[in-house]
Amino acid sequence: MTFTSWQFGIFVAVVFGVYYLPALRALQVQLLVVASLFFYSYGQPELLPLLAVAVFGTYLFLILALRNRSIWLPMGIAFNLALLAFFKYKFLFVDATSSALVGEAPIDFLLRLPLPIGISFFVFHNISLLVDLTKQKDAPSFASVFLYIIFFPQLVSGPITRAGMFIPQMGPKFLSDVQYVDAARWILIGYFFKLYVANNLNEMTFYMSFPLYETLQTQDRWLLVFLYSYQIYADFFGYSAIAIGLGMLFGYRLPINFNLPYTSKSFSEFWTRWHMSLSSWLRTYLYIPLGGNQKGITRTYLNLMIVMGLGGLWHGAGLSYLMWGTLHGLLLVMERPLLGRLQSIDSTVFKTAQMCFVFLCVSMLWIFFKLPHFDQAIGYLTGMFVPSTSPNPPKLFYNLALLYSLPVIIQHFAPRALFERRLRGTEPFLYGAMAALMYLEAGPETAFIYFQF
Amino acid sequence: MATVQWFIKCGLTAAVLLLACGFATARFGQGLQLPSTTTRDGSLITLNRYAKEPIPDVVLVGSSLTFRLKEEYFATTNLRNLALAGGSPVTGLEIVANQPRLPRIVLVETNVLSRATDEVLVDRYSRKRNAEPLFLRPVRVVVASYESWLHAPVTQAQASSAHARLLKQPPSNFDNHVYVDRAVQQSNTEDPTVATQINVQKIERLIFALEQRGARVLLFQLPLSKELEDARFAKITRGIVHAQFPDSGRWLTIDASHSELRWADGVHLDERSALIVVQSIDRAISCCF
Numbered sequence: 001m002t003f004t005s006w007q008f009g010i011f012v013a014v015v016f017g018v019y020y021l022p023a024l025r026a027l028q029v030q031l032l033v034v035a036s037l038f039f040y041s042y043g044q045p046e047l048l049p050l051l052a053v054a055v056f057g058t059y060l061f062l063i064l065a066l067r068n069r070s071i072w073l074p075m076g077i078a079f080n081l082a083l084l085a086f087f088k089y090k091f092l093f094v095d096a097t098s099s100a101l102v103g104e105a106p107i108d109f110l111l112r113l114p115l116p117i118g119i120s121f122f123v124f125h126n127i128s129l130l131v132d133l134t135k136q137k138d139a140p141s142f143a144s145v146f147l148y149i150i151f152f153p154q155l156v157s158g159p160i161t162r163a164g165m166f167i168p169q170m171g172p173k174f175l176s177d178v179q180y181v182d183a184a185r186w187i188l189i190g191y192f193f194k195l196y197v198a199n200n201l202n203e204m205t206f207y208m209s210f211p212l213y214e215t216l217q218t219q220d221r222w223l224l225v226f227l228y229s230y231q232i233y234a235d236f237f238g239y240s241a242i243a244i245g246l247g248m249l250f251g252y253r254l255p256i257n258f259n260l261p262y263t264s265k266s267f268s269e270f271w272t273r274w275h276m277s278l279s280s281w282l283r284t285y286l287y288i289p290l291g292g293n294q295k296g297i298t299r300t301y302l303n304l305m306i307v308m309g310l311g312g313l314w315h316g317a318g319l320s321y322l323m324w325g326t327l328h329g330l331l332l333v334m335e336r337p338l339l340g341r342l343q344s345i346d347s348t349v350f351k352t353a354q355m356c357f358v359f360l361c362v363s364m365l366w367i368f369f370k371l372p373h374f375d376q377a378i379g380y381l382t383g384m385f386v387p388s389t390s391p392n393p394p395k396l397f398y399n400l401a402l403l404y405s406l407p408v409i410i411q412h413f414a415p416r417a418l419f420e421r422r423l424r425g426t427e428p429f430l431y432g433a434m435a436a437l438m439y440l441e442a443g444p445e446t447a448f449i450y451f452q453f
Numbered sequence: 454m455a456t457v458q459w460f461i462k463c464g465l466t467a468a469v470l471l472l473a474c475g476f477a478t479a480r481f482g483q484g485l486q487l488p489s490t491t492t493r494d495g496s497l498i499t500l501n502r503y504a505k506e507p508i509p510d511v512v513l514v515g516s517s518l519t520f521r522l523k524e525e526y527f528a529t530t531n532l533r534n535l536a537l538a539g540g541s542p543v544t545g546l547e548i549v550a551n552q553p554r555l556p557r558i559v560l561v562e563t564n565v566l567s568r569a570t571d572e573v574l575v576d577r578y579s580r581k582r583n584a585e586p587l588f589l590r591p592v593r594v595v596v597a598s599y600e601s602w603l604h605a606p607v608t609q610a611q612a613s614s615a616h617a618r619l620l621k622q623p624p625s626n627f628d629n630h631v632y633v634d635r636a637v638q639q640s641n642t643e644d645p646t647v648a649t650q651i652n653v654q655k656i657e658r659l660i661f662a663l664e665q666r667g668a669r670v671l672l673f674q675l676p677l678s679k680e681l682e683d684a685r686f687a688k689i690t691r692g693i694v695h696a697q698f699p700d701s702g703r704w705l706t707i708d709a710s711h712s713e714l715r716w717a718d719g720v721h722l723d724e725r726s727a728l729i730v731v732q733s734i735d736r737a738i739s740c741c742f
């Protein structure tokens with residue numbers, strides 16, 4: 001069940017209606033657990049046992065680690081990483097096309113299970129849970145742990161919420177406490193970015209796939225890279241915004257995942273603005289335990305490369321993802337010694353140039369995301385620097401591309417003061433226009449890009 | 454109270470915009486040709502026209518190979534090209550067969566028969582009810598208006614003189630060997646046997662149904678480059694189709710001189726070659742009227 005389906009709308013309305021019934025107030029957590037299980041199993045019931053294994057296993061390790069943290073915490077983390085590795089990286093070691101994978105029926109059955117939706121996200125939740133909660137003495141209830149892992153708005157693609165932030169929010173929720181306008185703002189802008197921006201741009205960036213990109217003119221290759229940059233932002237920001245809005249409807253605050261990332265003037269700033277919940281998770285649970293920046297310059301650089309490389313591989317088992325992460329790591333390492341000097345230059349022109357440079361590099365690296373086959377990604381990149389010989393290039397409508405990208409550009413670059421002061425009164429009209437436009441001008445249905453991770 | 458006001462303003466704005474677009478759609482219809490961002494969009498434009506306009510005398514169905522034979526190239530008037538880029542000829546044929554009225558002649562390309570029928574398209578254009586949406590797409594309509602203003606369509610005379618100029622030019626000397634090699638490699642990898650057999654049987658059933666209702670159906674194969682003609686895909690497809698339809702009277706002869714034809718991307722005819730092939734089709738069907 002995707003966020004953009006009518007079934008999901010009915011599902012949310014029903015759960016919302018039942019959730020706030022006074023008679024069921026004591027069972028709100030359990031109700032959300034059941035609703036989340038229904039959401040997860042809708043169309044993919046065969047994966048419920050896997051989810052059960054992940055949740056029960058993690059809870060067991062949590063209880064054991066509360067007694068002996070030094071032994072059971074690493075075991076619990078290893079258990080979750082093994083789950084992730086099995087489902088995500090299994091085909092690095094076995095041939096997916098073979099009729100009998102290893103020859104043992106039960107193992108072949110497991111190997112043939114599809115990648116469980118959201119596994120990368122709930123495994124990170126589980127690790128956060130094990131690390132954070134074993135620092136205290138009391139174990140939370142099983143229902144709390146269950147809800148933290150599978151809360152449906154964030155189950156599939158985050159935001160990755162820290163256990164220490166989510167579990168304390170559990171308690172009786174009242175209809176009168178719901179911040180309807182805030183929730184509506186998040187949900188409307190989320191759907192608008194997904195349906196109007198991302199889905200329409202997807203029709204154009206479809207030409208980036210192999211072998212279609214061979215027919216593109218050189219300038220169109222460049223254009224599509226920037227359009228994909230806007231698309232992936234609109235897609236993932238849209239999903240995160242809907243998740244935050246839905247969380248609010250049920251009385252939970254989820255972390256903000258994006259803060260105008262394309263206004264970043266450095267790569268380190270970019271990573272404090274893009275997929276912030278993942279960056280924060282990697283910093284807390286990987287970079288700092290590796291020593292962070294406390295063990296000398298060389299070790300800091302190595303840690304950055306390790307974190308970004310693993311961050312890349314987290315997205316998928318492929319050379320392209322590794323390359324994407326490693327190149328981001330390299331950019332972070334290269335800019336680190338220069339950062340102080342660059343930040344001290346107080347010139348608007350220079351800062352604009354920095355912003356453009358960061359945007360250009362980040363956009364170029366998205367090619368490795370769009371084309372997970374490494375040689376295809378390299379083929380696309382190469383074609384950006386040589387004149388095209390394609391006899392029949394497709395026609396791209398530049399004006400249409402601009403109109404579909406405009407919301408991202410306005411969101412990033414329109415003066416804040418204009419919206420916060422002068423246009424404050426027009427806000428409901430603006431959201432109404434977005435609601436109409438996302439219905440009228442919605443692009444063809446496509447899955448959220450981050451669903452595949 | 455502020456919350457209620459916020460939602461009223463938001464809802465009213467959305468409702469007003471929807472009503473405005475609904476009114477504009479009812480008043481002006483979907484007549485404006487919206488810009489297509491994908492080849493499927495382009496196909497929908499053609500199919501929309503076919504569903505709305507009077508039934509033509511001649512209809513072509515096919516794949517992207519036939520898609521290149523633009524309607525304005527033909528001397529035969531009242532002709533529609535329903536070929537679907539990236540699609541199957543069977544999709545177009547089934548849509549034609551599901552209409553209450555039929556054209557006099559249906560020409561079916563048989564070069565690419567390995568693709569499945571697009572059931573969504575068949576269903577959409579086979580329903581009796583008016584499939585026109587309630588609301589137009591405002592952004593695309595704005596862009597379409599701008600594009601129409603920017604690129605006014607050429608007149609028949611201008612088009613004819615441009616085509617005549619193109620035909621006077623020598624064949625292109627563009628070096629397409631990279632594209633040909635790739636196309637041949639792909640053609641040799643793919644085995645179209647099963648899918649082609651299924652589609653050929655469907656075509657036979659549809660021909661029977663169409664001819665029972667008075668239409669005449671002719672098959673044709675567009676010329677391919679020598680390398681591609683000899684590749685596995687073309688050989689298998691040719692073998693299956695000719696085994697199923699051995700009667701030479703069923704086939705439209707395209708007598709274009711092979712040496713004059715070019716396939717710039719290795720597979721599809723370039724514009725000049727498409728014009729030459731169209732002239733040949735014009736000659737062949739003129740005797741059917």
